[in-house]
Amino acid sequence: MTNRTGASSLAQRAYARLRADILEGRLRPGQRLRPAGLAAAQGVSVSVVREVLNRLAGERLVRATPQQGFTVVQATAADLVDLFDVLALVETAALREAVERGTLEWESGVVAAHHRLARTPVPDPDGPGDGADEWARAHDAFHAATMAACGSPRLLETITGLVQCAALYRRWTHPHGEEGRDVAAEHRAIFEAAVGRDADLACRLHQEHVRRTVDGALAALEHENAAATGGTGPEPGTRAPAPEGP
Structure with a gap:
């Protein structure tokens, strides 16, 4: 033993x-x-x-x-866009169902998860990895809480797998992917729409949140490619276009 x-x-x-x-x-x-x-x-x-x-x-x-x-695994813009497009699709489906059918217990879970996220310091990109891990856990727990009442275990399992893949890009593209963003305000707006039972607004805000992440990650990949090729920019064919807005 x-x-x-x-x-x-x-x-x-x-x-x-x-x-x-x-x-x-x-x-x-x-x-x-x-x-x-x-x-x-x-x-x-x-x-x-x-x-x-x-x-x-x-x-x-x-x-x-x-x-x-x-x-x-190789980081590519095409894979990034495909991954986050699918993630946004399934997450908004789960979020809509959860907002429309969630109980008071679900709402309490969303409040608690947002409070934890809001109180968790945003990691310093030049600091140790522990802070980034703690914030990432709070971030993922908040979004999971907003979707928890969707009623479909299979849908939630699918989302969990995609979120694990997305974590790789989020970590690789930080801090470039967060420049110029008020991520706390984005989360607060999603939270308020969800507990306010406005499914249309919550889903739209969530989609915009994901798209900003995609845009930042694409910019970071371009930066990385430029550095790797001596400042000549990304190799031809490696950068896919950002998805269209909702």
Whole structure:
């Protein structure tokens, strides 16, 4: 039992460290991940690293390719736009249902989640990653609370998977993706529309919130591509157009 518990603890620590390295940019998009080297660096077995990499592949943070091994997923504008278009589509569907059918208990959950988010300091882009993690958890919990009463567990499961994918872009594109935005005001407006039972307004505000995130992330990717190519801008064909407004 002790050995099994110890192995599980090692795997969990290796998972947390590799995940943080990806989200915080120490392992870059497209970078090859060699299990032997990672195992030596983290002081665990190759089998533990492979288990962790397969888990991260399930979260779409790592790509597993037969005969080629593991790489950090590649950030592209086309994938970003597609991901957030689908996310906005399913989230607004869940939000509309929740606002229209939510109980007082749901409303209380939304109030509590917004209060937590509003009281969580916005992370300093130059600071440690812990603050960003805490804010991201509060952010995701708030949006999840607004949709919790939609009545469809499958829809909520779909949203959870897409949010995990979106977290990668949010972390990679910060701080460029937040410049010029009052994100707290955006969340407050969504909150007020939701508890005010105005489904049309809540959905419109949520769509606008997502689109601002897309616009900022696209700008950040362009910045990254320009830096990688010596200031010449993104490679041809890598930047998809931003989605049209609602």
